[in-house]
Amino acid sequence: MTRRRVAILISGRGSNMASLIEAARAPDFPAEIALVLSNRPDAAGLERAKAAGIAALAIDHKAFPDRESFDRALDAALGEHDIAFICLAGFMRVLTDGFVERWSGRMINIHPSLLPLYRGTQTHRRALEDGVLVHGCTVHFVVPELDAGPIISQAAVPVVPGDTQESLAARVVVQEHRLYPQALRMICDGTARLENGRVVFSRRWDASGALHSPG
Numbered sequence: 001m002t003r004r005r006v007a008i009l010i011s012g013r014g015s016n017m018a019s020l021i022e023a024a025r026a027p028d029f030p031a032e033i034a035l036v037l038s039n040r041p042d043a044a045g046l047e048r049a050k051a052a053g054i055a056a057l058a059i060d061h062k063a064f065p066d067r068e069s070f071d072r073a074l075d076a077a078l079g080e081h082d083i084a085f086i087c088l089a090g091f092m093r094v095l096t097d098g099f100v101e102r103w104s105g106r107m108i109n110i111h112p113s114l115l116p117l118y119r120g121t122q123t124h125r126r127a128l129e130d131g132v133l134v135h136g137c138t139v140h141f142v143v144p145e146l147d148a149g150p151i152i153s154q155a156a157v158p159v160v161p162g163d164t165q166e167s168l169a170a171r172v173v174v175q176e177h178r179l180y181p182q183a184l185r186m187i188c189d190g191t192a193r194l195e196n197g198r199v200v201f202s203r204r205w206d207a208s209g210a211l212h213s214p215g
């Protein structure tokens with residue numbers, strides 16, 4: 001089995017990063033986390049990555065005059081570490097179209113909503129305001145348009161009476177931590193790949209389940 005070299009890009013606490021690092025410890029996991037990169041030197045996730053023995057680098061976006069030069073610095077670091085796939089995990093910088101195109105089919109993101117609902121920020125607040133009873137998270141390939149890339153996997157959770165943004169976020173993030181490693185596994189072992197702007201799966205899955213909310 002070839003283990004693909006993966007970089008995780010973060011800006012904050014890095015709980016999804018930690019779940020990917022943990023999953024990649026399994027001997028049969030088709031990826032190794034070779035690098036963690038943050039655009040914020042104070043991101044708590046950097047220390048977590050170092051503690052796990054992973055190369056962790058800060059490339060401070062504030063030190064660059066524009067997005068292009070920042071993205072070139074990212075590319076250089078990714079090249080130095082011989083990276084094959086990128087996972088965005090709470091990375092709060094918009095990447096240039098050129099960078100996104102170069103990594104097309106090799107860069108994925110996790111987003112805290114059932115896309116295409118609630119692109120952008122404040123997803124839990126907006127879901128609560130709309131009164132939806134099912135919410136969740138999505139892993140997708142990254143395309144230049146924000147949160148609009150082809151969907152690789154999704155997990156749904158119920159929204160319950162009395163939910164706050166915090167309680168809903170906590171319920172969703174538990175599923176994020178399960179979903180993201182599964183998605184990374186599928187793209188690294190070739191089970192899910194991007195073809196002509198669509199995700200093609202070389203596996204079947206159970207179509208019998210359903211989440212009812214209220215259950």
Ligand code: GRF
Nearest residue numbers: 013014015016090110111112
């Ligand atoms: C997660 O909710 C993720 O879906 C979103 O940003 C948050 C990052 O959290 N893209 P963490 O840094 O992984 O804990």
